[in-house]
Amino acid sequence: MPAKKKKKNILPYIPKGSSTLDPALFINRELSWLEFNHRVLEEACDHRHPLLERVKFLSIVSSNLDEFFMIRVAGIKEQILADFVEYSPDGLVPLQQIRSIHDRVSLMLKQMSDCFWKDLHPRLHTEGIDLLRMGQVSEHERTALARYFEKEIFPVLTPLAFDPEHPFPYISNLSINLAVVVVSQNGNEKFARVKVPDVLPRLVLIPNDHPEFTTYRYVWLEDLIASHLHFLFPGMTVKESYVFRITRNADTEIQEDEAEDLISSIEESIRLRRFGSVVRVAVQETMPARIKNILIENLEVTKEDVYPIQQPFGLSHLMSLLKIPRPDLKDTPFTPASLHTENEHEDFFAIIQRGDVLLHHPYDSFSSVVHFIQQAVNDPTVLAIKQTLYRIGKESPLVPLLIEAAENGKQVAVLVELKARFDEENNIEWAKQLERAGVHVVYGVVGLKTHGKMLLIVRKEEHGIQRYVHLGTGNYNPVNARIYTDYSYFTQREDIARDVSEVFNFLTGYSKKENFERLGVAPINLRETMTTLIDREIGHAKQGKASRLIFKMNSLTDVKIIEKLYEASQAGITIDLIIRGICCLRPGVKGVSDTIRVISIVGRYLEHSRVFYFHNNGEYELYLSSADLMARNLDRRVELLFPILDTTLADQVISETLENALFDNVGARILHSDGLYSRVVRNNDDPIIESQYVIAQTRTRRLSHIKAVPRLLP
Numbered sequence: 001m002p003a004k005k006k007k008k009n010i011l012p013y014i015p016k017g018s019s020t021l022d023p024a025l026f027i028n029r030e031l032s033w034l035e036f037n038h039r040v041l042e043e044a045c046d047h048r049h050p051l052l053e054r055v056k057f058l059s060i061v062s063s064n065l066d067e068f069f070m071i072r073v074a075g076i077k078e079q080i081l082a083d084f085v086e087y088s089p090d091g092l093v094p095l096q097q098i099r100s101i102h103d104r105v106s107l108m109l110k111q112m113s114d115c116f117w118k119d120l121h122p123r124l125h126t127e128g129i130d131l132l133r134m135g136q137v138s139e140h141e142r143t144a145l146a147r148y149f150e151k152e153i154f155p156v157l158t159p160l161a162f163d164p165e166h167p168f169p170y171i172s173n174l175s176i177n178l179a180v181v182v183v184s185q186n187g188n189e190k191f192a193r194v195k196v197p198d199v200l201p202r203l204v205l206i207p208n209d210h211p212e213f214t215t216y217r218y219v220w221l222e223d224l225i226a227s228h229l230h231f232l233f234p235g236m237t238v239k240e241s242y243v244f245r246i247t248r249n250a251d252t253e254i255q256e257d258e259a260e261d262l263i264s265s266i267e268e269s270i271r272l273r274r275f276g277s278v279v280r281v282a283v284q285e286t287m288p289a290r291i292k293n294i295l296i297e298n299l300e301v302t303k304e305d306v307y308p309i310q311q312p313f314g315l316s317h318l319m320s321l322l323k324i325p326r327p328d329l330k331d332t333p334f335t336p337a338s339l340h341t342e343n344e345h346e347d348f349f350a351i352i353q354r355g356d357v358l359l360h361h362p363y364d365s366f367s368s369v370v371h372f373i374q375q376a377v378n379d380p381t382v383l384a385i386k387q388t389l390y391r392i393g394k395e396s397p398l399v400p401l402l403i404e405a406a407e408n409g410k411q412v413a414v415l416v417e418l419k420a421r422f423d424e425e426n427n428i429e430w431a432k433q434l435e436r437a438g439v440h441v442v443y444g445v446v447g448l449k450t451h452g453k454m455l456l457i458v459r460k461e462e463h464g465i466q467r468y469v470h471l472g473t474g475n476y477n478p479v480n481a482r483i484y485t486d487y488s489y490f491t492q493r494e495d496i497a498r499d500v501s502e503v504f505n506f507l508t509g510y511s512k513k514e515n516f517e518r519l520g521v522a523p524i525n526l527r528e529t530m531t532t533l534i535d536r537e538i539g540h541a542k543q544g545k546a547s548r549l550i551f552k553m554n555s556l557t558d559v560k561i562i563e564k565l566y567e568a569s570q571a572g573i574t575i576d577l578i579i580r581g582i583c584c585l586r587p588g589v590k591g592v593s594d595t596i597r598v599i600s601i602v603g604r605y606l607e608h609s610r611v612f613y614f615h616n617n618g619e620y621e622l623y624l625s626s627a628d629l630m631a632r633n634l635d636r637r638v639e640l641l642f643p644i645l646d647t648t649l650a651d652q653v654i655s656e657t658l659e660n661a662l663f664d665n666v667g668a669r670i671l672h673s674d675g676l677y678s679r680v681v682r683n684n685d686d687p688i689i690e691s692q693y694v695i696a697q698t699r700t701r702r703l704s705h706i707k708a709v710p711r712l713l714p
Contacts, residue, residue, distance in 0.1 A: 037068070489644065
């Protein structure tokens with residue numbers, strides 16, 4: 001077997017001691033995120049996944065791109081409009097970033113189209129799932145679709161003219177539209193816009209006159225409308241029509257310090273989000289220049305903001321195909337382990353009294369967290385419940401439980417983070433329901449998002465007051481807990497409970513506490529804690545003692561932390577970074593980051609847990625956190641870093657999460673110094689290790705040592 005060609009180092013040698021703030025040492029944040037989305041796209045193209053799971057990945061890629069433009073690209077374009085000329089850490093000004101983004105996204109859109117049309121589309125047809133254009137349906141089906149159009153679609157449509165008497169119509173965010181050219185009887189061309197209504201299914205199931213046969217034949221809603229435009233313009237000739245879709249700036253700023261009523265302020269920001277400036281226009285690739293120019297001029301965008309795309313647009317709608325009852329085209333269902341049995345009543349407090357408990361979602365059921373709160377609600381010895389809620393979800397089982405607790409006479413205090421982006425409306429509604437029930441609802445600290453996940457239950461027991469704590473790396477959201485990997489930690493340790501109480505006092509009152517016994521708390525001391533722990537490891541390395549760092553997170557962008565990791569590498573410390581998404585650190589640079597390895601894992605579940613391992617000369621310490629190593633998490637959010645002090649549980653996290661990830665040779669990619677990723681190379685005789693699969697196979701046996709304890713109370 002020929003030797004592999006050594007990868008050329010694209011960066012010059014940087015002597016030890018040089019400033020690690022050299023722009024060449026940083027990968028652009030936006031381009032790094034696009035590389036992450038490309039890794040998700042690779043999963044859509046990977047034939048080892050069942051077909052509908054591949055469709056799911058392609059849908060996620062499209063949805064991710066929408067949010068990227070609504071938030072990240074929108075922010076950069078605002079900088080350009082404001083003549084903001086600050087360099088990014090990698091040395092690019094905003095205009096350079098926009099151009100680089102445009103080039104990368106254009107390539108990705110072509111790859112997405114190829115994935116759909118050349119791979120997924122024909123395979124779906126082979127499996128009896130047809131996504132058709134109107135020209136591909138039979139005459140009989142066309143007649144049935146015409147009846148459906150006349151009855152269900154036509155009444156909803158509103159054609160809007162654009163001429164000297166009619167202003168250019170408002171185009172809503174992420175809406176799919178038809179730019180229509182009609183010709184009057186006197187031969188004059190006129191322009192109109194028809195919105196494809198989002199209240200109707202995007203994929204229209206072709207009516208089936210034979211119910212004994214189940215068929216999955218669909219047409220795209222916009223295509224069905226386009227073929228019946230003559231109904232909308234009687235007396236005129238429809239000459240041509242083209243599909244387009246816009247993306248608006250959704251990153252509206254909330255002036256908390258000026259808002260007397262935060263809920264009203266956020267509700268107004270949600271309303272204004274609809275009218276944000278246009279940051280992207282996707283147009284049908286056959287759209288002629290004269291129609292594009294109408295859109296460019298009236299939407300106030302540049303030619304660089306226009307992306308010609310082969311239909312269909314908005315591939316996130318493909319997610320609806322997962323409702324098709326074809327289990328043979330989906331991942332094998334996985335039943336998570338449960339700490340409790342549904343048909344029995346265990347005393348959750350007694351379980352925690354025996355020792356700390358650590359659950360790993362989705363391999364362990366989130367129902368255990370719900371069960372814990374439910375028991376607290378019904379337990380007459382529980383005096384108070386305090387909880388933070390970030391992304392609650394539309395059908396949260398937790399809020400009704402907290403309301404019931406207040407109705408049962410318990411003191412209930414809940415911090416609802418109203419500024420959780422794209423979840424604001426849900427959270428506002430839940431907050432109002434909680435307030436109406438008499439729950440003490442607070443909205444956090446001005447200028448900060450509360451992203452830390454914590455629950456405190458105060459109970460009066462025989463020996464006195466006892467506090468029970470739940471801390472998590474993920475949201476209190478049962479839906480997310482089925483698809484995100486996260487940890488749930490339960491304890492009654494007094495030192496941790498005291499810290500959690502102090503954090504709640506910081507959030508609800510005037511506490512100015514700066515030192516905590518066990519927790520790192522952003523923005524108070526988490527950055528300092530992380531820096532101190534890395535410095536300790538550097539000190540060990542310089543003294544010739546054993547040292548190592550293993551960090552797992554979603555994103556690494558903070559310049560100061562990256563600089564500190566470069567310093568650790570130059571001290572000779574072996575550093576493994578398991579980063580699902582953005583990584584601005586550049587590994588493998590001679591003299592700077594030789595000892596740093598960065599891998600990313602994309603799989604069935606979204607890797608979301610944050611784990612930080614410090615070798616500490618053999619006396620290792622392990623921490624879990626709600627925070628990524630980003631400036632926003634360390635400086636502008638309330639976050640928690642908490643230790644796993646039980647060595648059995650810590651060893652479990654190391655072997656289960658960290659080691660499996662480091663040896664993954666299926667879903668793992670390795671980051672090279674040029675900012676690009678490649679799959680981990682597996683030799684023919686190497687065992688296949690897919691970390692998520694390994695955990696799913698072994699995790700159900702992890703809880704066998706935790707015995708159910710009969711509840712002592714009715």
